Amino acid sequence: MSSTALAAPSRQAKAIALMTVTAFVIQIVDGLAKYLSADYSPLFIGWARYAVAFLILLPCAAALHGPRLFPSERLVSHVLRTIFLVTAMSLYFVAIARIPLATAISAFFIAPVLAVVLSILVLRERMTLRKGISLALGFAGAMVILQPGHTIEPGILLALGAGFAFALYMVATRHAATHSDPVKTLAFQCAAGALLLTPQAVATWSTPALSDLIFFAGLGAFSLIGHLLSIVAFRLADTSTLAPLVYVELIGATLIGYLGFGDVPGMATIVGAVLIAAAGLILLQRRNGGTTG
Numbered sequence: 001m002s003s004t005a006l007a008a009p010s011r012q013a014k015a016i017a018l019m020t021v022t023a024f025v026i027q028i029v030d031g032l033a034k035y036l037s038a039d040y041s042p043l044f045i046g047w048a049r050y051a052v053a054f055l056i057l058l059p060c061a062a063a064l065h066g067p068r069l070f071p072s073e074r075l076v077s078h079v080l081r082t083i084f085l086v087t088a089m090s091l092y093f094v095a096i097a098r099i100p101l102a103t104a105i106s107a108f109f110i111a112p113v114l115a116v117v118l119s120i121l122v123l124r125e126r127m128t129l130r131k132g133i134s135l136a137l138g139f140a141g142a143m144v145i146l147q148p149g150h151t152i153e154p155g156i157l158l159a160l161g162a163g164f165a166f167a168l169y170m171v172a173t174r175h176a177a178t179h180s181d182p183v184k185t186l187a188f189q190c191a192a193g194a195l196l197l198t199p200q201a202v203a204t205w206s207t208p209a210l211s212d213l214i215f216f217a218g219l220g221a222f223s224l225i226g227h228l229l230s231i232v233a234f235r236l237a238d239t240s241t242l243a244p245l246v247y248v249e250l251i252g253a254t255l256i257g258y259l260g261f262g263d264v265p266g267m268a269t270i271v272g273a274v275l276i277a278a279a280g281l282i283l284l285q286r287r288n289g290g291t292t293g
Helices: 003-036 042-065 075-096 101-108 110-122 129-146 154-177 182-203 210-236 239-261 267-284
Strands: none
Touching: 003 042, 003 075, 003 101, 003 210, 003 239, 042 075, 042 182, 042 210, 075 101, 075 154, 075 182, 101 110, 101 154, 101 239, 110 129, 110 154, 110 239, 129 239, 129 267, 154 210, 154 239, 182 210, 210 239, 239 267
């Protein structure tokens, strides 16, 4: 087997591993946001997430790239991905202030379905049987937890809207990340995100208590780590491969909801989590004999 044939699965395996870690890191961010939402507006928390992340990243970005902190190529894609992410995050933070994390993330899981469809239509990526099965299992798991047919709370509708915006973000990230330095991409995202959210931060301003500063610092730091890992992952693999791994976030949301807020998962959540774990394992399996699938 040629070295080229071995390289692609290796890159894909690294991307899947990075995206899996990202799923758990982002849930730490969501847990911190939910905790802080008891005393602060979700809109203010969203701004703080980007502002703190940028302050942490700035010295590193300056050391690596000097005054050229931001990417100069595919600026439209970078602007769009930031707008989509800010929209998704704002809607989602408002949602988790109203409903349990596991419920919110279940509704949010419209994102991988839309991302796969959009990646095929917009980026011309190829749909394979393996991706399709993984996507179907993850979606089935989310639906088991969401239990359609019951009365839908406004918080769930907000989470659905966040999922739609996040699907657009994933497609834009794939388009931008393949041609831009990860640190520059992240620096632009944090700076532009903080700028876009400044008006809503001013309108809902509440000076953080000293005891809460550690939580705001964690919000920015974990957000920075999660997004850096995801940007690198999108440089290594296509959107339709990575999108189903967003389902792994449900496992992290369930754990953090239980440990941090006493949200006890019901049988539906457990069954759904098993299906979602199976969806991720399918993507992690090595392709036999170098075949595509």
